[in-house]
Amino acid sequence: MTHLNLLVGGPTSEWPDQLAAGKVSGDWIGVDRGTLRLLKMGITPLVAIGDFDSLSADELSLVKRSVTDIRQAIPEKDETDTELAITVALKEYQSDRLDIYGATGGRLDHFLANLWLVLKPRYREFAPKIRFIDRGNTITFYLPGEYELQKEADKKYLAFVPLEKVDHLKLLDEKYRLADENVPYPISYASNEFVGETGHFSFTSGLLAVIQSRDTH
Amino acid sequence: MTHLNLLVGGPTSEWPDQLAAGKVSGDWIGVDRGTLRLLKMGITPLVAIGDFDSLSADELSLVKRSVTDIRQAIPEKDETDTELAITVALKEYQSDRLDIYGATGGRLDHFLANLWLVLKPRYREFAPKIRFIDRGNTITFYLPGEYELQKEADKKYLAFVPLEKVDHLKLLDEKYRLADENVPYPISYASNEFVGETGHFSFTSGLLAVIQSRDTH
Structure with missing residues (x-):
């Protein structure tokens, strides 16, 4: 059984206490600003996904120096960075359980896109393996x-x-x-x-x- | 044109600045803890809706002393307090525009129940009059x-x-x-x-x- 965690870029105010305390066990994939937040907690993600265009030059340099496997979604494939991260976790790493943090709070268009991922035909069969976790x-x-x-x-x-x-x-x-x-x-x-x-x-x-x-x- | 505002009980951290500053114009309906929060801002709602079972005795007394029209949803009608508030605003007060605050953040089962209200046959025609507003x-x-x-x-x-x-x-x-x-x-x-x-x-x-x-x- 492979358990993976995914951190996307939503507000840290919605993180559960155990994540804020750095006490969530297992390997990580970071999406956009989530990658930087993992690195700042001393966690090096297996994969970093995003164009990182909201990061400063110093922040981007930290990501490139720290993470070996950096990828970016191809807009033409009609796939978001979060969707690519889920594909990598479930298909490439064959994760049996994927816990997603940072997907709530802030922008509601992002939250709904994340919530409804499982309705897309290519993710539907994986729905039982996906879990969203926030502080409440x-x-x-x-x-x-x-x-x-x-x-x-x-x-x-x-x-x-x-x-x-x-x-x-x-x-x-x-x-x-x-x-x-x-x-x-x-x-x-x-x-x-x-x-x-x-x-x-x-x-x-x-x-x-x-x-x-x-x-x- | 009648414009009404509705305040439900979600976290104040998600309020837009103009609400936190007490600068949203127009009349109000309060739901549950939203009623108390309006009173504490010096706003007396036209109607207060809820069973107020999460309020202290002092808080409940303030609500009863301040608001003339207090009502409660009837669970047997399969109607929530928020739904009753929307019915009162749109049917009784014939509001052309209903702005709902306090419906986001915190519990996601509450947010989704609010978001999907407009899919219910009895609210569908009123969908264009309803707006949800939070800080972002x-x-x-x-x-x-x-x-x-x-x-x-x-x-x-x-x-x-x-x-x-x-x-x-x-x-x-x-x-x-x-x-x-x-x-x-x-x-x-x-x-x-x-x-x-x-x-x-x-x-x-x-x-x-x-x-x-x-x-x-």
Whole structure:
């Protein structure tokens, strides 16, 4: 099992405490300003991706001096730097689990582009391997099936979030249950909660995100 | 023309400067903690909506003493407090323009529930009247048609964001153009820019958001 982490360039104010403390284990891929932030924490990423045009000359020099494998997305391929990073992690490094940090806060067009990556045909099959983590939220993705969720100790809320039409959604043992719901368009069933330490759900078509969250203010 | 503002309970760190400075003109509706925050800025909302169960006894007393019209969503109607607030603003007060603050940052299940409100049949026709505003982003919504956008002076980036299947999307005079695109699932065409002060676009079916944004870090 290969676990990789990805740091993209969103605001550090949204980082979870363990990332800010440099305590996230595993190898890293850096995207744009994320690469510089890793280097400043003493972490050398396996791969750095981006055109780095927002970095100063000194910052760019640090990146080039430190990272052996530097790449840039080709705009003609209709692929963003973050998408290239995910492709490298999942296909080249065959990562079984990809945790993405720095994708929330700040620009909402960036957040939505990241959230909806998994709807693209070339990423859909990899959706269950991708996780977004920030200081108050963990987002995971599910293809049709039956699942057991584990409650995260520091999170209170549980949300079921069909990203598209989802059929026969059943929430079996959560605080608020659904017997058998056909969801015709994207919706965020927010503010549900675990009863105990696990929760079970299932659905038969479409793609669904689960968000565990807590209040951070 | 009636313009109303709505303040929901997301983190104040995401407020635009003019809200933090108390300089947003017009009448207000407060939702949950948003009501308390308005009162503390010296603004008495027309209506306060919520169960206020996260407020202290003193805070609740201040709300009850200050606001004449206090209401609560009925969970059996499958309506959230924010949805009730939007219904009151658009149907009861017949607002032509509803600016919603405090809907971003913090819990992502809340943000997505707010963003996707306009996909619900009972809100879809009102989508063009609703705007979400935070310190780095303005989100507006469009039903099929031909439009001219005005660049916001403090924003650099422009994103076209189909929230569902959208047909014949044409970006006519922006930095990155689309001749005639059928978009099969939600996507965020991020990091586009205006050329000059206006931009023109059109599409023939579906619902589309436009996000003007700037870097805030």
